[in-house]
Amino acid sequence: MEKENFVTLWHGEILPKNNVSQDFLPLLNEYEKNKASTYTRLDLRQKYINTRGILRLILASYLDCNPQQIPIEKGEYGKPYIPEQLEKSVHFNVSHTGNKLVIVVSNCSEVGVDIEQCKNRKSLPGLVEKCFSDKEANYWNTLPEEQKVNMFFRFWVRKEAFVKTVGRGIGLGLNQCSIHPEKQDRFTNIPQCYGFSSNWRIIDVPLGSLNVCAVVTKNMKFNFTQAKWRRS
Numbered sequence: 001m002e003k004e005n006f007v008t009l010w011h012g013e014i015l016p017k018n019n020v021s022q023d024f025l026p027l028l029n030e031y032e033k034n035k036a037s038t039y040t041r042l043d044l045r046q047k048y049i050n051t052r053g054i055l056r057l058i059l060a061s062y063l064d065c066n067p068q069q070i071p072i073e074k075g076e077y078g079k080p081y082i083p084e085q086l087e088k089s090v091h092f093n094v095s096h097t098g099n100k101l102v103i104v105v106s107n108c109s110e111v112g113v114d115i116e117q118c119k120n121r122k123s124l125p126g127l128v129e130k131c132f133s134d135k136e137a138n139y140w141n142t143l144p145e146e147q148k149v150n151m152f153f154r155f156w157v158r159k160e161a162f163v164k165t166v167g168r169g170i171g172l173g174l175n176q177c178s179i180h181p182e183k184q185d186r187f188t189n190i191p192q193c194y195g196f197s198s199n200w201r202i203i204d205v206p207l208g209s210l211n212v213c214a215v216v217t218k219n220m221k222f223n224f225t226q227a228k229w230r231r232s
């Protein structure tokens, strides 16, 4: 039977609200345990441990293996990935803001995800000038004032998700990809080395009114789902 192509967005909190923290430390590998011990601020240390632990638990559920034994390596620009030495493999990417964590997993496409809190900042018009195409900037500048903050971040997360999908990070330049203002699940422009912009897909993920989140994929045909992880 043919395997179904999927892209799944896992989301949830990094530190539990009730302060009863599951002990994720045993799930980490030696490198991660050492890294955790370098954090002097306890809350940041716990956030790092939980993020890596949750990531390993989620990946293990797809790979049918021990969470601690999943080999996670880093690409040239820092993108974590699973090398193709396992019998099963998946693509994944991680983003966090405040106490929110999102993890996207796919069996059929490189993936990137970004989540941001929608907060007004004086720097937004300057960032639009620097990182948005002329078409995107014209669209944004003519929006009613009350829509500008939310729409800024909706464009921003799509751009960040793209540079994370290809693994280059913001060093690529967020102005290197632009989104169709009238058809916001498509790019109008991406660097030539990544093929036709029409082959890429943007998925806006609703995660409450305070955060915006987008996933970018290269493959167009898959079943997209959202899931919230449960603590045991």
Ligand SMILES: CC(C)(COP(=O)(O)OP(=O)(O)OC[C@H]1O[C@@H](n2cnc3c(N)ncnc32)[C@H](O)[C@@H]1OP(=O)(O)O)[C@@H](O)C(=O)NCCC(=O)NCCS
Residues within 6 Å of the ligand: 051, 076, 077, 078, 079, 080, 093, 094, 095, 096, 097, 112, 113, 114, 115, 160, 163, 164, 165, 166, 167, 168, 169, 170, 171
């Ligand atoms: C990746 C990047 C866009 C993240 O931006 P951000 O909004 O601050 O952070 P997010 O929470 O969305 O994402 C962080 C996660 O992205 C992942 N990540 C890191 N580098 C990445 C890359 N190049 N591509 C895709 N994902 C990457 C990691 O899982 C990271 O999680 P961690 O900090 O828990 O390890 C930004 O840090 C970046 O551009 N990094 C690349 C830096 C670089 O070019 N380094 C070159 C030498 S290593």
